[in-house]
Amino acid sequence: MNDPDDLHELTGLYALGALRGEEHARFEAHLEVCERCRAEVRSFSPVVESLSRAGAVVEPPLALRARVVPGGGNRAVVRDLRPSPTLAWLAAAASVVLTIGVGWYAAQLHARIDDLEARLAAANFRAGAAERQTADARQAADRAQDMLGVLSAPDMARVDLKGQGAAAAAAGRAFWSRSRGLVFTATNLPALPAGKVYQLWVVTPTAPVSAGLLHPDDQGRVTTVAQTDPAISPVAMAVTLEPEGGVPSPTGDKYLIGMVAP
Amino acid sequence: MRTEDRDADARAIHKVAAGDQAAMAELYDRHGRLVYSLALRILDDQADAEDIVQEVFSQAWSQAGRHDVARGSVGAWLLMMTRSRAIDRLRSRRGQVDPVPFAEGAALQLADLSPSQEAMASTAEQVARVRDALSRLPLLQRLSVELAFYEGLSHSEIAERLEQPLGTVKTRIRLALMKLREALGEGKMA
Numbered sequence: 001m002n003d004p005d006d007l008h009e010l011t012g013l014y015a016l017g018a019l020r021g022e023e024h025a026r027f028e029a030h031l032e033v034c035e036r037c038r039a040e041v042r043s044f045s046p047v048v049e050s051l052s053r054a055g056a057v058v059e060p061p062l063a064l065r066a067r068v069v070p071g072g073g074n075r076a077v078v079r080d081l082r083p084s085p086t087l088a089w090l091a092a093a094a095s096v097v098l099t100i101g102v103g104w105y106a107a108q109l110h111a112r113i114d115d116l117e118a119r120l121a122a123a124n125f126r127a128g129a130a131e132r133q134t135a136d137a138r139q140a141a142d143r144a145q146d147m148l149g150v151l152s153a154p155d156m157a158r159v160d161l162k163g164q165g166a167a168a169a170a171a172g173r174a175f176w177s178r179s180r181g182l183v184f185t186a187t188n189l190p191a192l193p194a195g196k197v198y199q200l201w202v203v204t205p206t207a208p209v210s211a212g213l214l215h216p217d218d219q220g221r222v223t224t225v226a227q228t229d230p231a232i233s234p235v236a237m238a239v240t241l242e243p244e245g246g247v248p249s250p251t252g253d254k255y256l257i258g259m260v261a262p
Numbered sequence: 263m264r265t266e267d268r269d270a271d272a273r274a275i276h277k278v279a280a281g282d283q284a285a286m287a288e289l290y291d292r293h294g295r296l297v298y299s300l301a302l303r304i305l306d307d308q309a310d311a312e313d314i315v316q317e318v319f320s321q322a323w324s325q326a327g328r329h330d331v332a333r334g335s336v337g338a339w340l341l342m343m344t345r346s347r348a349i350d351r352l353r354s355r356r357g358q359v360d361p362v363p364f365a366e367g368a369a370l371q372l373a374d375l376s377p378s379q380e381a382m383a384s385t386a387e388q389v390a391r392v393r394d395a396l397s398r399l400p401l402l403q404r405l406s407v408e409l410a411f412y413e414g415l416s417h418s419e420i421a422e423r424l425e426q427p428l429g430t431v432k433t434r435i436r437l438a439l440m441k442l443r444e445a446l447g448e449g450k451m452a
């Protein structure tokens with residue numbers, strides 16, 4: 001870490017506030033003497049600022065204004081109430097659609113979007129194609145958000161899955177959080193025979209519970225996000241080969257298995 | 263953000279420093295939505311996000327006189343305070359107590375580290391470009407940036423979470439910011 005070339009590379013972490021302690025102090029000392037890094041950190045500031053503005057825009061509750069503005073109700077409060085609720089909703093809807101590709105949603109936003117979509121549908125604002133696009137985008141956004149949620153969960157546990165039999169070269173990894181669900185990734189899964197699908201199982205002390213179907217890409221890779229019942233305590237995770245459409249409890253060969261550390 | 267808004271912000275922050283409540287209301291109406299949205303994005307809790315908005319504007323109210331508009335826009339200043347406070351709350355919720363040292367704060371002590379106001383003002387189009395560029399980053403780069411920015415994780419915490427060597431995280435984050443910077447630059451030329 002004393003190599004100055006290493007220090008020059010810390011600009012991004014520094015700009016995002018991700019350096020701590022000694023590493024942070026060492027880099028700040030380096031900044032004092034390195035014009036190149038100062039320029040780079042400076043050039044990242046607008047990016048960091050844009051990230052602050054890049055999320056979905058959510059309208060704060062009206063009551064918040066009175067808490068924030070000293071004196072609460074003054075003339076400006078009256079002046080700035082949104083004139084037409086319908087128009088304000090549509091404007092908010094437009095901003096939601098614009099930001100939908102970003103990939104994150106607060107729980108509050110889900111309810112808000114459902115509400116907005118009902119309103120928009122009623123207003124005949126959507127054509128068929130646009131609707132599908134929005135649904136796809138939202139699904140992708142939700143998935144990314146769920147994935148990030150699991151990966152950053154304080155109670156996250158990792159489970160490594162080993163390839164079995166015909167899939168000896170395959171490997172899988174599950175990230176499980178009791179509170180936030182499951183992210184599962186696998187590599188080198190054999191190509192699916194016709195009429196078959198891989199199924200992921202969370203094995204509890206009483207029975208395996210399905211965590212969804214897996215369709216690997218042509219290189220045998222797959223990543224999925226699944227909600228799991230917070231009440232269950234997995235002892236293992238497994239992937240089996242099952243008839244297309246999946247089954248309520250496993251019947252086929254096991255392709256991947258991993259034990260959950262107690 | 264439009265130039266008129268920035269000029270209006272500069273005037274408003276001076277009035278706020280003199281105790282003008284209507285100017286405070288004006289700032290809230292212009293920036294409250296973004297401040298709330300960022301706090302909600304980080305904390306994923308409406309009540310916590312509302313608390314943060316209140317804290318940020320209360321801090322703006324008491325420190326308006328110290329804000330140097332030549333150093334950066336009022337909006338950027340409010341958002342920087344928002345992120346800092348929201349992440350501190352998130353980390354204390356998780357039992358991580360070390361405060362996050364923000365480069366933006368440190369920038370004030372290092373003579374020429376903070377960009378000019380011109381450079382800081384991102385337009386809606388530039389923000390859209392950055393958002394789009396973020397969504398097109400390789401997953402590892404994107405997760406690294408998001409874990410640092412929205413979850414307040416440190417270099418070593420990100421490396422541990424993504425099971426990557428420290429050096430890889432360092433390089434990926436720098437690469438990601440360079441790509442986002444490039445996207446922002448395209449927006450500036452347009």
Ligand SMILES: [Zn+2]
Nearest residue numbers: 007008034037
């Ligand atoms: Zn350097």
